[in-house]
Amino acid sequence: MRAFIGILLLSWLGTLFLPWWILFLPAFIFGVWLIEKPLTAIVIGFSGAGLAWFLQALYIHTANDAIATTRVAEMMGLGSPWLVLAITLLLGGLPGAAGAVTGCLLKLNLKKNPETVAA
Numbered sequence: 001m002r003a004f005i006g007i008l009l010l011s012w013l014g015t016l017f018l019p020w021w022i023l024f025l026p027a028f029i030f031g032v033w034l035i036e037k038p039l040t041a042i043v044i045g046f047s048g049a050g051l052a053w054f055l056q057a058l059y060i061h062t063a064n065d066a067i068a069t070t071r072v073a074e075m076m077g078l079g080s081p082w083l084v085l086a087i088t089l090l091l092g093g094l095p096g097a098a099g100a101v102t103g104c105l106l107k108l109n110l111k112k113n114p115e116t117v118a119a
Helices: 002-017 020-033 038-063 067-076 081-112
Strands: none
Touching: 002 020, 002 038, 002 081, 020 038, 020 081, 038 067, 038 081, 067 081
């Protein structure tokens, strides 16, 4: 739970000021620090970073009376601005999942082969 909240908060804060790929870094850090299993890392990283992006998109959606998301939905031929928000959640979760599983696997690999750290 701590990893999820940490990824969510740091991803949300990071994407306020930095590019989209910053979603990878908090997930990687928490993957190394707190997450023990690769499948758990994928789920926590995806849900934390994806929810952070979704909440930002939802705020923008409500702040401008759905003008931007409606236009994007029309351009993409989706028909509903809520589908744009769902796609935003999915696309935001991918770097989070990749970062968390990379960090978790790095930690597991270094635990298995501690002599590679000294080299």
